[in-house]
Amino acid sequence: MAEGANAELLEFPMKDKRRFLHVVYRVGDLDRTIKFYTECFGMKLLRKRDVPEEKYTNAFLGFGPEQSNFAVELTYNYGVDQYDIGTGFGHFAIATPDVYKMVEDIRAKGGTITREPGPVKGGSTVIAFVKDPTGYVFELIQRGSTPEPLCQVMLRVVIWSAPSSSMKSLMSSPGMKVVKKTDRPEQKYTIAMMGYAPEEETTVLELTYNYGVTEYTKGNAYAQVAISTDDVYKSAEVVNLANQELGGKITRQPGPIPGLNTKIVSFLDPDGWKTVLVDNEDFLKELK
Numbered sequence: 001m002a003e004g005a006n007a008e009l010l011e012f013p014m015k016d017k018r019r020f021l022h023v024v025y026r027v028g029d030l031d032r033t034i035k036f037y038t039e040c041f042g043m044k045l046l047r048k049r050d051v052p053e054e055k056y057t058n059a060f061l062g063f064g065p066e067q068s069n070f071a072v073e074l075t076y077n078y079g080v081d082q083y084d085i086g087t088g089f090g091h092f093a094i095a096t097p098d099v100y101k102m103v104e105d106i107r108a109k110g111g112t113i114t115r116e117p118g119p120v121k122g123g124s125t126v127i128a129f130v131k132d133p134t135g136y137v138f139e140l141i142q143r144g145s146t147p148e149p150l151c152q153v154m155l156r157v158v159i160w161s162a163p164s165s166s167m168k169s170l171m172s173s174p175g176m177k178v179v180k181k182t183d184r185p186e187q188k189y190t191i192a193m194m195g196y197a198p199e200e201e202t203t204v205l206e207l208t209y210n211y212g213v214t215e216y217t218k219g220n221a222y223a224q225v226a227i228s229t230d231d232v233y234k235s236a237e238v239v240n241l242a243n244q245e246l247g248g249k250i251t252r253q254p255g256p257i258p259g260l261n262t263k264i265v266s267f268l269d270p271d272g273w274k275t276v277l278v279d280n281e282d283f284l285k286e287l288k
Helices: 005-015 030-041 099-108 165-172 232-246 280-286
Strands: 020-026 044-051 056-062 071-077 089-096 112-119 126-131 137-142 150-156 177-184 189-195 204-210 222-229 249-256 263-268 274-279
Touching: 005 232, 030 044, 030 056, 030 071, 030 099, 089 099, 089 204, 099 112, 099 126, 099 137, 112 137, 137 150, 165 232, 222 280, 232 249, 232 263, 232 274, 274 280
Parallel strands: 020 071, 089 137, 150 204, 222 274
Antiparallel strands: 020 222, 044 056, 056 071, 089 150, 112 126, 126 137, 177 189, 189 204, 249 263, 263 274
16 A cells, blocks of 8 residues: 555654544433433533534533543434434443442442443453443443543444454554454454553544454444544545555545534545544634
C-alpha cells in the first residue's frame, strides 16, 4: 500500500493529535438514561444540545471534561422511543476500584444485573455486567485508579485474519495501534484492543471475533465513535488510500457540518462499523 507519496501520507495518522472523543448512540428516553448514568455509574452531565429544526436532542456524559476525557453522546430523536441494538454491538465498559460495591449501588437503584460480580473465567480480574434502561450492556471492570473510567467500546467483527481487514483499516486510517491481542481457542473467540495508549490508561476499541460467525446485525441504535484529528481533509486522503486495499467507504466527505461548522469526515470500516474524525480546533470551539 505504501510507496512514495503514499508512504508519507500514511505516516500522517501516527503524527496527528488523535484520541477518542465520544461514542454516539440513540436512546428512547433521554431523561431516564441520564438519571441512570449519573446516579448508577457516577457520570456527570457535561452538556446538552437541543436541535428542534432537526428534531433531536444530544446529551454528553462522562467522568471528566471533554477536553481530556472520553464521553458518551446520547441522541434522542423526537418521538422515537425504541431502537434495535442488533447483535454486532457488544458492550461499553467502566473501570471501577470496587465492582461489588458498584453492583450493589446499581441494584439498589433498580438496575438490571446480567452477570454477578466475580473473576473472569481462567483469570483474576473481577467483572460484572449490567444493562441500562435502553438495553445497552455495560461491563464493569475492577481496576485501580485510572484517568479514564469509561474504558472500552466492544464491537463484534466477522472479517478476520492476522490482522483482520478492520484492524488494518483502523490502524491505517485513524492511526490506532493494537495495544493487546488475546486468542482463546477453548472459548472460540479472539479479541484485539485498539487504541492510542495502553488499555489501563485510556479508552480502547475492543474488536471481538467469534470463531465461525459470519454475520451480525447492526440494528439502528449504535451509531459511531468519534476521534480527533488536526486535518480532516488529509485524514480523508488516508481513508481513501486504505479503502483501496482493505475495503470500507467514506460516508461523508470532509467538510463542516451545517449549523455547527465543525469539520468532520466519516467512514465505514470493512465490517461496516462507522468512525468519524473530528477537527480538533472546531471540537474545542463547540465546548466553549
